[in-house]
Amino acid sequence: MKKISFFLSIIFICSAISIFVSADQPKAKIIDVIKIDNYIINPVIAKIISNSIQKAEEKKSICVVLQLDTPGGLLESTRNIVKDILNSKTPVVVYISPSGSRAGSAGVFITYASHIAAMAPSTNIGAAHPVGIGFTPKLPKKEGMESKEREEKPTDIMSDKIINDTVAWIKSIAESRNRNIKWAEDAVRKSVSITEVEALKKKVIEIIAVDLEDLVKKLNGRRVKTIYETITLDTKDASLNFIVPSRQERILNSIAHPFVAYILLMLGIMGLIFEFTSPGIGFPGIAGLICLLVAFFAFQLFPVNYLGIVLIILAFVLFIAEALTPTFGLLILGGLASLIFGSLLLMKTPHPFFHVSLTYILPVVLATAGISVFLIGNAIKTHRKKVMTGKEGLLNCEATTITKLNPEGKVFCHGEIWNASSLDNKKIDKKQKVKVVEIKGLKLIVSKAQTYGLRQNVGGR
Structure with a gap:
């Protein structure tokens, strides 16, 4: 009991000293x-x-x-x-x-x-x-x-x-x-x-x-x-x-700048254009959507002129129209003008620190317009091309009979030997030129070739 009292006394004295020292x-x-x-x-x-x-x-x-x-x-x-x-x-x-x-x-x-x-x-x-x-x-x-x-x-x-x-x-x-x-x-x-x-x-x-x-x-x-x-x-x-x-405050403050918001808007639109013209990649579309959302968040912090945003969107519409119906660059010039004016009118205040400088706008506009027209034009050309591979690539192609078709036999088309059947069950002699008119499973339906309207069989893919 005395030992316990002794230890308690020591603890009490030490606590009192520490409190006194800290207070002092x-x-x-x-x-x-x-x-x-x-x-x-x-x-x-x-x-x-x-x-x-x-x-x-x-x-x-x-x-x-x-x-x-x-x-x-x-x-x-x-x-x-x-x-x-x-x-x-x-x-x-x-x-x-x-x-x-x-x-x-x-x-x-x-x-x-x-x-x-x-x-x-x-x-x-x-x-x-x-x-x-x-x-x-x-x-x-x-x-x-x-x-x-x-x-x-x-x-x-x-x-x-x-x-x-x-x-x-x-x-x-x-x-x-x-x-x-x-x-x-x-x-x-x-x-x-x-x-x-x-x-x-x-x-x-x-x-x-x-x-x-x-x-x-x-x-x-x-x-x-x-x-x-x-x-x-x-x-x-x-x-x-x-x-x-x-870190969050620093990132948000970096975004809350007119030029950064403008660049994010451009990158967002470009990302979506890249995704639509090259479907299946995924990343450009996701990145573009994120850039657009962040840009619109930043625009909430500033007095934005929505006419500027409309003019910027109109510019991309004109770029698409130029790719669809070539006008020898007239629509591209219209798109460039719309993009420049839209960029200049983006902020609804005469105060200079809210505006994006023309020095920054011009290179961004030229780069954006060039890349957009290239991507859109490329995509439209690709879609207009005739299919050259797969089953669709065989239709209307020229083939050569390697056996007599009576009405079935073998033909040589696109570097391969195919089972074939003549249209309307007509007989076709060996080594005759025929035209593929239909594909049923792994069988080609052919008719006797005419002297026109054929895609030439080059003998390989």
Whole structure:
């Protein structure tokens, strides 16, 4: 009994010491860093940021640094990111870097939503007009209004609604973060853009930092107000934890690019054409179908103009028509024009980063058109060829009787000796030319050859 009590006492003392030592040790100070390096803001990027903020809250990180370089992106994705930042328990620092980076369009809203905004030297921020974040306002046609007058009117009721809503949104963000409201409105209405020095003077940002190390030093001691509490940042001797997106997130983000989606669409159509023109292989058809499904998934992330897709499909219809009814290349030229215009009109927004460059379109179009016409033309030629093998290849062929047909006997056809029977049970002498008119099992039905309408028997396959 005494031994048991002794061992229990030792266990209790060891446990108490370990608890005391662990309580005495300071918790590791971690700053999570997410890199958005020249990416379009899309649902995948929004999900990556949301997951990273959630993980930082669970780990109780000091703050999350969003290292930002973006030309802009989609409005819905931007709204989701802004919501996550505004409602985050962990302070979020947006750092526009490295030098040469920009926070354009959607990047302005994300920067304004941050608890602390910072920029590296030689960076810029601005140009937040709604057309740059997934909107394409259209001017309605009014009776009695000439087209020139419509062009002179920069806005209409719908575009005014969009702009006013976006202005109200960024003003509310600016008020909650105590940032320059006037400049925020100008960034939306007038698409103004400023450098990091001007941004600091205008109270758009709070810090100019050369690099992440410099940023961490300048963050130390700053007071940050979240929706839950006011926090004083203690970043001294903090370690940086670079968050790497999962493999699935990286793959989805690679797909969520206009050029990648366009290439997948072309490959998908080509795969199906290859399968239909060379049936029985299977792989091109399956690969093409997968490419098409992935392409249409990617197109859901962008403002797609369905007229562009219709023109692309029309191009392939014209290629098929050219193969069926040769028009000396006229339909091919029409298909090329349709494919080029369809590719250019694919994205329904004037913003350049949503469009596929003509530099990429032309080689893709020429390669696609050439391969498609070759495959379709080859398939049609093959189907039009007369069958030369098997039973079908024997019909209407010339044969030679090697025995007398009375009415049955032997004939020589396609390098082989066949049992034969004469049509209508007529007698045919030996070494006579006959024509195969029917095949019954392994017997040829022949008639006496005429001087025309025969396929010559070359004596072999």
